[in-house]
Amino acid sequence: MAFIPLTDDERSAMLRQIGVACVDDLFSDIPADFRFPTLEIEPSISELEVLRKMSGLAERNRHVRQQPTFIGAGAYDHFIPSIVNHVVARNELYTAYTPYQAEASQGTLQFMFEFQSLISDLLEMDVANSSVYDGASGLAEAVLMALRITGRDRVILAASVYPEYRQVVETYLEGRDLHVVSPAPRLEGGRIVEPSVLDLVDANTACIVVQQPSVFGDILDLTEVQKRAEEVGALFIVVTGDPVSLGLLKTPGHWGADIAVGEGQGMGVHLQYGGPWVGYMACKQKHLRQLPGRIVGQTTDDQGRRGFVLTLQAREQHIRREKATSNICTSQTLLSIAVTAYLAAMGPSGLRAAARLSHARAAEAAERVGALPGYKVLTPAPFFNEFVVAGPRAARETQTALLEHDILAGYSLDALGKEFEHCLLLCATEVNTSEQISQLTSALSVIGGAR
């Protein structure tokens, strides 16, 4: 778009219209001393010098391709086919700005529609919106949705849910007269115990939230929880851990989820320092009207041609203001395009292959780490691509020591309580090679023995 500056004539005409002599008069309410504070900044430097300076700063960062990385816990280093970056960087699409209805091109709307279709397919859910900010806020919106639908006041968050996600939900609900029940996991006799939520459910329960794979990486049978939720008329909300696991595992739809949410980063979005990422949100058809955010529908125009349009917007913020179903009035369009391109590039068989490889690498890593003296794998159930290891040293010390071996590894579970301070959550994906696993085990062995 061309930038056309004001002419002096236009400026004078506008000033005349509003009855001021000059632009400075518009600022007369601000004391003169405060209008132009002195900024103590260095004199400008040349482009070459800027480049040199910025490159120097950038080189101080470490990134995941410089050393083996075994961190998951909500952020997954999966391989991204180069077609994804190519699609996202097209100039018709490349903007951080999510266009409003009147500005959204048919191409962008079609991408959003395809994203919804792919997410619905992947989760085996009836309908999906065109993305939310991230997995954690998606979960918070799902809980709000359940509170609206049921009119009840009790929320149950299982121990399987990421502690950060639980925190975001609690923040969203703060100040409302609600009961959030969030049983903490325990460590008993060297075993991780995730307390059952079945006994916590009552007739006031709006929803039960579970995560699969869980924060400990394990895969749980969700049959009983779903049954219990249905019995009391509570909604069953399933958060997915690593979304690539959906290539292999039973889906939220299969488990009977009323609402399914999660973080889409693992599917084509770079780690990028923890954000921006992209959340997804899907539900059963009967709850569609309470699904917040933007939803794109397919329609025909007055000449019978296929077209796409934002739909079911009457309850959203730009129309209903403070009575809207949520305060989401946007989506993560660019990143949802990356997810769409990723899923299209991978296809069902590609996603399954990535999931199988991730699992195989993690199984190899678990076996080899578990065989080291002083280390024990604690994940209680079959796992996908993450597992908990209790080591001889505190998890945070182990992490720091691994960094000295040029390995970025693990997520300390000490946020779950002091008893977990020796527990490190390790993750492996298809990008980790057997050689990298060898590096990890040698380093852990040295660190464990150095005591």
Next chain:
Amino acid sequence: MNPPELKYTSEHEWVRVDGEEAVVGITEFAQDQLGDVVYVELPSVGTRIEQNKQFGVVESVKTASDLYSPLTGVVTAVNDTLVDEPQSVNDEPYGEGWMIRVRPDNLSELEALLSAEQYADLTGD
């Protein structure tokens, strides 16, 4: 145009007393302002509702509006046909487009409502 035997709220609902119960819907003026109604969200039978408090939502192609109860009482029936035929609200707001039946606690609450004539003044008809 607004049936004279009904009572009205300033939020554009009507109420018709029918024996021990009362029938509630939205007015001709309301449906005209909303445009094509696409969805009506109503409380379930047995729900207690209060005069001047929200009991549901009516959604049209251009907006969604809260429904306010003309009386305090218990919902005894809900017009389920609106799920599949929300356009009844546009076609026959005082007939097939009714929304809920209520068993009112106290019919004297009707006195606080508007007559057809007062309602017509409000809407400028």
